[in-house]
Amino acid sequence: MSEVSTVIIAIFILLGAFLSLVTAFGVIRLPDVYTRNHAASKAATLGIMFILIGTCIFFYLKDGYFNSRVILGIIFIFLTAPVSGHLISRAAYHTGVKMWNKSVQDDYKSYLEEQGEKEKSNS
Amino acid sequence: MKTSDVILQTMTKVISFIIVLFALHLFFAGHYHPGGGFVGGLITSGAIVLLLLAYDIKTVAKIFPFDYKILIGLGLLFAVGTGVGSLFFGVPFLTHAFGHFHLPLLGETSLHTAVLFDTGVYLVVVGVTMTIIQTIGESE
Numbered sequence: 001m002s003e004v005s006t007v008i009i010a011i012f013i014l015l016g017a018f019l020s021l022v023t024a025f026g027v028i029r030l031p032d033v034y035t036r037n038h039a040a041s042k043a044a045t046l047g048i049m050f051i052l053i054g055t056c057i058f059f060y061l062k063d064g065y066f067n068s069r070v071i072l073g074i075i076f077i078f079l080t081a082p083v084s085g086h087l088i089s090r091a092a093y094h095t096g097v098k099m100w101n102k103s104v105q106d107d108y109k110s111y112l113e114e115q116g117e118k119e120k121s122n123s
Numbered sequence: 124m125k126t127s128d129v130i131l132q133t134m135t136k137v138i139s140f141i142i143v144l145f146a147l148h149l150f151f152a153g154h155y156h157p158g159g160g161f162v163g164g165l166i167t168s169g170a171i172v173l174l175l176l177a178y179d180i181k182t183v184a185k186i187f188p189f190d191y192k193i194l195i196g197l198g199l200l201f202a203v204g205t206g207v208g209s210l211f212f213g214v215p216f217l218t219h220a221f222g223h224f225h226l227p228l229l230g231e232t233s234l235h236t237a238v239l240f241d242t243g244v245y246l247v248v249v250g251v252t253m254t255i256i257q258t259i260g261e262s263e
Contacts, residue, residue: 094126
């Protein structure tokens with residue numbers, strides 16, 4: 001392994017670890033479920049993807065072994081983590097979890113009320 | 124209030140293929156790498172459970188139109204069959220054999236009868252897991 005590739009791998013892994021730390025701070029510091037979910041599902045996804053990319057490059061350059069399972073893992077995390085974040089947020093909204101008291105706009109609520117009225121007039 | 128599950132269902136369609144492929148990979152890599160029938164079976168049933176989460180039981184029963192309890196019996200039959208098969212060659216029960224074969228598409232491969240035993244494990248694990256989950260899910 002050359003010096004340049006070592007530095008690139010180190011940057012990838014440290015950046016991934018840093019983003020995971022940012023996620024942890026976001027989950028602790030942010031006020032309500034939705035903002036916490038925003039921090040958790042975005043920063044953690046990117047952080048894990050960076051760590052996995054670093055791992056893949058490391059083993060490719062060190063042993064000449066291209067691990068396709070890591071690539072599959074990156075694709076899998078990239079596809080599933082935002083969807084799980086979406087589902088958690090939606091479940092929180094539908095069970096009536098309150099938003100932060102400084103939030104100003106809730107378009108989804110008026111949309112749900114509209115849909116409810118439509119269903120009433122149809123039945 | 125009816126909500127739409129379109130994001131979950133679309134992602135499930137894509138993801139379940141990746142999960143099943145990974146399960147098959149683990150199953151076939153079991154002889155030389157970590158993996159095998161147990162993990163492969165569990166991950167396969169994980170993919171079916173994901174389908175159960177995104178859709179309802181009736182839809183999944185339409186996709187996989189077989190009784191999972193039959194899978195358990197079939198798997199046990201595979202396991203016992205490999206054991207009994209060795210008796211026909213005058214060797215002790217469950218003696219395995221392997222050989223190198225030249226297959227038309229895959230080239231030189233080493234085939235081992237332990238894979239047949241592992242297929243039994245795989246089928247039993249899928250059958251048991253899905254029977255447990257569907258029985259609990261269907262009870263009111």
